[in-house]
Amino acid sequence: MSAAAERQRAAPAEPDRLEGFSSPREVDRVFGHEAAIAEFEDALRSGRMHHAWLLTGPEGIGKATLAYRFARTVLAHGGHHGEAEAIFRKVAALSHPNLLLLLRPYNEKTKRYGQWISVDEVRRLRAFLGNTAGESGWRVVIVDRADELNTNAANALLKALEEPPGQTLFLLISAAEGRLPVTIRSRARTLRLFPLQESDVERAVRAALARDGYETDEATLATALALAQGSVRRALELISSEGIGLYGEIIDTFARLPELDATRLHKVVDGLSNASESERLELYFSLLLGLIERLIRFAATGEGATDRERELGLRLLSRANLAYWAGAWEAIAEERSEAIALNLDKSLLVLDTWFRLQKLAREHPV
Template identity: 45%
Template sequence: MSELPEADRQGDLPAPRETGDLIGQEEAEQAFLDSYLGGRLHHAWLLTGAKGVGKATLAYRMARFVLKYGDPETARAMGAETLDLAADDPVFRQVAGLGHPDLMLLRRPADEKTKKLKTVIPVEEVRRTTGFFGKSAGAGGWRVAIVDSADEMNANAANALLKNLEEPPSRSLFILISHQPGRLLPTIRSRCRKLTLEPLSPQAIDALLARHAPGLSPEDAAIASALAEGSAGRALSIAAAGGIALYRQMLDVLAPLPRLNIKAVHGFADAVAKRGADDQFEMGLELLTEWVARLVRLQSGAGEAVLRQEAELAARMGEMGGLDRWVEVWEKIGALASRAQGLNTDRKLVILNAFSMIEAASRGLTVRA
């Protein structure tokens, strides 16, 4: 019997709850630590920032800390100066296995029949908090609920969570992870203390790649770091899912613009649209979308190319179509990607349509979605 997928796990990479360290977000960590040790811990925290910058990892570090120490006096007495817990600590192991009785994780559940993740966090998930917070907490006295991600709650789920935030149980801690906080109810945002996690520095990304993907050549590591744009999760997924080779293949396919080689386009589409290759498909579509976004930034003088080949291609594209046209292409491919995630569409056709839009724009033709 195959295991059900997990919404917060990328491929074979460790899940955030299994990750002990967090690089490059010291300011956000210190803000939470100061609040806790000062006895001013807010009952709800909203962690925002781009995908892959460490929001979920920080959420579990926060949860483990309060579940371990229970109160500021105990934390100070035990010399806790950071949110670190040793990997062999019982609290760390329980949280990593989602077996801690005082921790609840709300995320998109998997469908038992289809073995696929649902597209939203339904209200039934949030309603589980009623029983969870109604029980007596363990020795530490805290109960912690992590919502990953809050953006994925449907309307009923969001309203159910809001009721908890409006009347929080004693010694409860809500940690909401959000990639797009503007999509949340204003009333939810207003009841949370917000921590914004910034994109990681190139040095931090390089350190993570050296630790978790030591087999990468220096050139490939530089490509993964540049494509990640400050996202540790993105850098690691690119390295793990063959994203570097896929990126090179994509540039080769785009090289003949304004007229693409149909055989090469179909070869790329076949590579990323294979049955069961979900990660490859998402990676291929993201690489295409992000290439157009970089093209727009390069044309506006606000970006850098990943490789010289990309810079030369961008210069040619600037001569073939104005900035407004490429912004339109970026928007339409983004909409195409969103529909592909929500519907059971023909994956190869999605990729072919994206290349068709790029070719049309480079030839000065009408871009059709």
């Protein structure tokens, strides 16, 4: 069992934690995002720190890791350098009295996380912000993720953002900025984060593997890095799960278009449509959409694909049919989100996706 897996036994439940690896609050180094770090620390040093920051960007690029770094920086501000290690330990354990984490609650009866951050969760702010028994200095509230607030919870958070106590910092994490009410966005300073450079992804992934005692071979690592698209989480998912195998299945199916192997496809569907396989289904569609996105980019620019993907791109895509492929990407992404949000039939989702791609390859060939 890895070091991270041992810690998870006693760790508070976190809906987005990647099994087998450290939580972002347990990571002591951020790779990339230098401009965002400089902007935040300049604001702190200048004494003109905005009370709320919105950290937004794609999944898995280090938004939460960066938020916890900011929290530690603020909690240590004005103190002694020797306190940094103690603050890191307290933040990692969520035991610092001046730190509050708001997230989707876990239901012990159903063994599932709630779909939304509830108003009861946000009401914890009242006691936290009114508490005078904590350590002196800044108080930090991390909302992970802010786009998962339900309507009542968002309204409750808005009240706190409108009249925050002095030396209070809100760090709102979001992968879907557009889902946040405009009223909340308007009261936060936005830091838009972007996919990491390949070198930063590799350094972060190697650091995670070493920190958590996870071993992999260089071939698997190289494939995961090639498919990561600037996301550390994506690379680690590929390494630690069946992600490499799922990607191989996807690209093999693509290679047969416009034909489909019905027997093989139904076997894949059976393995993805069970309720217990929701994370695997999410990874499958992330890999599929990522592949289509890279093929579109390759057809448009001649860049952004692996050797095998380039072969597929040359056979299936051209500038003449590029708009159709872009439209298919948007439709699949929308249908995936709708099926997950409304708990629709996942087997039909997978089948409809491949029938859509088959029709596209037949009707709009190169």
